[in-house]
Amino acid sequence: MHQRCEAFASLNKSGRMVRWFDFKAGIGMIARVVSGDEVFFHFTALPGQGYRTIRPGTPVQFEVVETRTGPTARNIQQIKEPTL
Numbered sequence: 266m267h268q269r270c271e272a273f274a275s276l277n278k279s280g281r282m283v284r285w286f287d288f289k290a291g292i293g294m295i296a297r298v299v300s301g302d303e304v305f306f307h308f309t310a311l312p313g314q315g316y317r318t319i320r321p322g323t324p325v326q327f328e329v330v331e332t333r334t335g336p337t338a339r340n341i342q343q344i345k346e347p348t349l
């Protein structure tokens with residue numbers, strides 16, 4: 266699965282994907298595919314109501330806001346994988 270994400274990462278304008286997501290804690294990290302820079306996120310940054318989840322390796326785009334604990338992603342949107 267990791268190789269598949271790397272293969273179409275160039276099609277992702279932001280070049281970012283979910284590195285990991287802890288379902289119990291509701292937190293995760295998004296990484297820039299090329300540099301490895303990471304941004305924290307909370308499940309409330311995902312669209313929808315109630316408890317939301319996202320799979321590691323999912324390409325995403327989002328906004329970054331500065332919080333007291335550092336940069337945090339919000340308004341996370343999944344980028345659909347192109348059909349070939």
